[in-house]
Amino acid sequence: MKVRVKAFARFREILGSDLPIEVPDGATMATVLAALRDRAGDRGTAIFDEGGALQAHVILMRNGKRVKRGDLDTLAEGDEIAIFPPVAGG
Amino acid sequence: MISITRDVIDTGTMIEAAKRPGMGALVTFCGVVRDDGVERMELEVYEEVAVRELETIRDEAMRKYPIESVDIVHRVGSLFVGETILLVIVGAGHRKEAFAASEYIIDRLKRTVPIWKKEFGRDGEERWVPGEPGDQTSSPPPG
Numbered sequence: 001m002k003v004r005v006k007a008f009a010r011f012r013e014i015l016g017s018d019l020p021i022e023v024p025d026g027a028t029m030a031t032v033l034a035a036l037r038d039r040a041g042d043r044g045t046a047i048f049d050e051g052g053a054l055q056a057h058v059i060l061m062r063n064g065k066r067v068k069r070g071d072l073d074t075l076a077e078g079d080e081i082a083i084f085p086p087v088a089g090g
Numbered sequence: 091m092i093s094i095t096r097d098v099i100d101t102g103t104m105i106e107a108a109k110r111p112g113m114g115a116l117v118t119f120c121g122v123v124r125d126d127g128v129e130r131m132e133l134e135v136y137e138e139v140a141v142r143e144l145e146t147i148r149d150e151a152m153r154k155y156p157i158e159s160v161d162i163v164h165r166v167g168s169l170f171v172g173e174t175i176l177l178v179i180v181g182a183g184h185r186k187e188a189f190a191a192s193e194y195i196i197d198r199l200k201r202t203v204p205i206w207k208k209e210f211g212r213d214g215e216e217r218w219v220p221g222e223p224g225d226q227t228s229s230p231p232p233g
Contacts, residue, residue, distance in 0.1 A: 008204065009208070009218055087201070087206065088207050088221045089140075089175075089204075089206070090121050090175070090176050090199050090200040
């Protein structure tokens with residue numbers, strides 16, 4: 001199945017702005033993060049630490065709602081995942 | 091009115107439009123691109139979520155303070171020094187609650203609305219403005 005990943009600000013420059021990602025049925029946020037880690041490669045240090053875990057400041061959303069990084073819920077076809085750094089509007 | 095816009099914000103027109111007969115005070119907060127070696131900045135938004143978050147902040151402010159109206163317009167895209175980034179207008183019977191609500195709204199907005207700024211310096215340097223520390227977005231806590 002396909003999910004969409006939207007990345008913003010510095011993370012957009014690393015990952016691209018709007019990515020369709022193919023994941024197996026039963027995939028969770030961890031599956032998507034693994035795909036993003038591969039995609040980011042050497043440029044991913046703003047997002048992932050040396051061990052491959054998300055940096056503390058990274059924010060994740062699923063369909064516009066904040067989710068915890070360890071969220072184990074199964075994703076659904078067409079889900080929109082967002083990944084971004086701390087906000088700086090105003 | 092709550093909106094994200096790519097156009098110049100017309101502050102005077104918005105203040106006039108916000109006035110109601112019961113208001114004795116309209117407090118406005120105007121955020122502007124400051125010249126600290128910067129030529130321009132680019133603002134980026136996660137628009138659907140940002141609009142919803144601004145509506146939540148307005149509703150919270152209306153519940154928390156005895157005020158009559160809240161208008162918030164945030165600009166995105168490319169902005170030069172001196173241009174208005176953000177306009178918040180709070181209308182109330184009296185000034186005290188309008189000032190308090192205005193401060194609440196801007197503090198809350200800076201922590202939770204998904205908007206980012208990249209500065210382009212006159213020296214050719216590009217820099218993402220670091221985000222505010224704090225809770226970020228109002229939905230579930232970080233985990």
